Amino acid sequence: MIPHPAHQPPASARAFPVGAPGSATLPEHVLATGHGTWWTDRAVRPRAIAVTNGRHALLAGDPTALAPADLAPLAGHCVEASARFLPVLAAAFDLMHPWDRMLYVQRADAAVAPVPRGTTVRRLHAEDGPALASAGLTLGVDFTTWGGPEGLARSGHGWAAFRKNRVLAVAWSRFAGSRYEDVACATDPGERRQHLALACIAGLTTDIAARGRTATWSCSRENRASRLLAWTAGFRLLHEYVHHTTGPVSVSGTSNLRAAA
Numbered sequence: 001m002i003p004h005p006a007h008q009p010p011a012s013a014r015a016f017p018v019g020a021p022g023s024a025t026l027p028e029h030v031l032a033t034g035h036g037t038w039w040t041d042r043a044v045r046p047r048a049i050a051v052t053n054g055r056h057a058l059l060a061g062d063p064t065a066l067a068p069a070d071l072a073p074l075a076g077h078c079v080e081a082s083a084r085f086l087p088v089l090a091a092a093f094d095l096m097h098p099w100d101r102m103l104y105v106q107r108a109d110a111a112v113a114p115v116p117r118g119t120t121v122r123r124l125h126a127e128d129g130p131a132l133a134s135a136g137l138t139l140g141v142d143f144t145t146w147g148g149p150e151g152l153a154r155s156g157h158g159w160a161a162f163r164k165n166r167v168l169a170v171a172w173s174r175f176a177g178s179r180y181e182d183v184a185c186a187t188d189p190g191e192r193r194q195h196l197a198l199a200c201i202a203g204l205t206t207d208i209a210a211r212g213r214t215a216t217w218s219c220s221r222e223n224r225a226s227r228l229l230a231w232t233a234g235f236r237l238l239h240e241y242v243h244h245t246t247g248p249v250s251v252s253g254t255s256n257l258r259a260a261a
Helices: 011-015 022-033 068-074 083-092 126-139 149-155 196-210 224-232
Strands: 037-040 048-053 056-061 078-080 096-106 120-123 158-163 166-176 180-187 214-220 235-246
Touching: 011 048, 011 056, 022 048, 022 056, 022 166, 022 180, 022 214, 048 068, 068 083, 083 235, 120 196, 126 149, 126 158, 126 166, 149 158, 158 196, 166 196, 180 196, 196 214, 196 224, 214 224, 214 235, 224 235
Parallel strands: 056 078, 180 214
Antiparallel strands: 037 048, 048 056, 078 235, 096 214, 096 235, 120 158, 158 166, 166 180
């Protein structure tokens, strides 16, 4: 077996668009950062391809090339694929829940967010990795799209609010592509209602614009708090879509999807 690193995708990766907004930037992010996995139905002239990173998956190609068992590596993921893949996905998993989503693009400047006394909001530096790792459990995130907190801290794609070297809130580019960067944020539950996330987002999106890219925001239609924060940060609705969360695999057998990295 010859391994193929994430920055050397199979030729069929061309099935994914370049320069697309939201989580569609995932393939570009994997290619640029080396974090993630490419999957194909066969080693030579693959007909179906998936790319995964941080429990998110995109699926493209020919769904008739896949048996339900082939999709085992996508268990526990949020999967985006065309409607043509729904029958094989439904056959592959005991649970497959459709999730209505909203995609926003930043069209205006973020509102000014006053920072409380004793709090500093700034870009993450490499040495912030341990503080970010310590905050991860409280914030409920693991930053896996960058390989973990240390990877995000080194990346230059995150801003955080600090008080006495403790991370109170963080905003980061969940996926970074050639035209768009999809933003995520988290706040310590005990530090909410202080506009810390908004201040972090404002700093991050200024950086994104300086890189010549546009910030996007993805959230559940039911998450009113996230939608309100997006609006306040200058994001406006682009379109709505559906992805599917996959539960345990319902069929047995060895998957023909082979990791290419």
